[in-house]
Amino acid sequence: MILLIDAGNTRIKWGVIRGEAWIGEGALAHPEIAALSHIAAAHPGLRRIVGTNVAGPGIAAAITAALRGVGTAPQWIHASAERCGVRNRYDNPAQLGADRWVALIGARALHGAACLVVNAGTATTVDILAASGDFDGGIILPGEDLMRRALAGNTAQLPFAEGRYVGAPRNTADAIVSGCRNAQAGAIERMFRQIAHLPSARCLLSGGAAPRLEELLGIPFSHVDNLVLKGLAVVAREDAAA
Ligand SMILES: Nc1ncnc2c1ncn2[C@@H]1O[C@H](COP(=O)(O)OP(=O)(O)O)[C@@H](O)[C@H]1O
Numbered sequence: 001m002i003l004l005i006d007a008g009n010t011r012i013k014w015g016v017i018r019g020e021a022w023i024g025e026g027a028l029a030h031p032e033i034a035a036l037s038h039i040a041a042a043h044p045g046l047r048r049i050v051g052t053n054v055a056g057p058g059i060a061a062a063i064t065a066a067l068r069g070v071g072t073a074p075q076w077i078h079a080s081a082e083r084c085g086v087r088n089r090y091d092n093p094a095q096l097g098a099d100r101w102v103a104l105i106g107a108r109a110l111h112g113a114a115c116l117v118v119n120a121g122t123a124t125t126v127d128i129l130a131a132s133g134d135f136d137g138g139i140i141l142p143g144e145d146l147m148r149r150a151l152a153g154n155t156a157q158l159p160f161a162e163g164r165y166v167g168a169p170r171n172t173a174d175a176i177v178s179g180c181r182n183a184q185a186g187a188i189e190r191m192f193r194q195i196a197h198l199p200s201a202r203c204l205l206s207g208g209a210a211p212r213l214e215e216l217l218g219i220p221f222s223h224v225d226n227l228v229l230k231g232l233a234v235v236a237r238e239d240a241a242a
């Protein structure tokens, strides 16, 4: 069995696989990282840990410490020039976030045509994966909650209020939430225009903030839970087969 870990800037997503089977899956907030030791103990027979970390060295160290009982250190995957049929066309391939890189590998395994890979997390990333398997580039923007926190933290009168998405909002909370959500959907729809004309072009939408975006998107999309974990499974299985 293999433990997969996607360490993001808000949550640590984890999954356990045995061959093609998914044995377990979940998410932890950063303060809960120590609970990974219980997750490992609940899955005796873990022989590998494969993960991505974009939350900094402190988080990596905390994860390693929580998992020392497994008896093997996490194998952290980093963006590279090519892997699992995906070619990284970033100017400096190593600069690409490991979560974005592995999500592209997961997307490639799920959709062989042109694909817009969206990770709606702390930040929202929107990446273009060509039918050839080339990662042609992508954008980074603050996630919806980060946008709302920026407004609340940098204006005198705007709260971090719970609001609803409304077409023409008539109160502050709805205006803030609708503005920030429109920004997310607009960025995704604008990026999709670059591939809309290509055969079977599709958006794969993942990330904790993905569900609230679904009702807004006027493009062909599929919601994929934990696309980064799915990409890690592809990487781990290819390594095992090598
Ligand atoms: N239980 C939850 N805890 C924290 N954030 C959540 C939760 N459910 C949904 N979210 C939303 O998902 C976002 C985090 O998504 P996630 O994919 O875990 O981010 P990251 O990969 O950056 O850690 C948050 O900004 C929030 O909008």
Ligand SMILES: CC(C)(COP(=O)(O)O)[C@@H](O)C(=O)NCCC(=O)O
Residues within 6 Å of the ligand: 007, 008, 009, 010, 054, 095, 096, 097, 098, 099, 100, 119, 121, 122, 123, 124, 125, 140
């Ligand atoms: C953009 C990100 C912060 C997204 O991380 P997340 O929101 O999932 O925590 C992460 O992919 C990252 O740190 N990227 C490095 C820079 C780049 O991809 O160009």
Ligand SMILES: [K+]
Residues within 6 Å of the ligand: 008, 099, 119, 121, 122, 207, 228
């Ligand atoms: K993420």
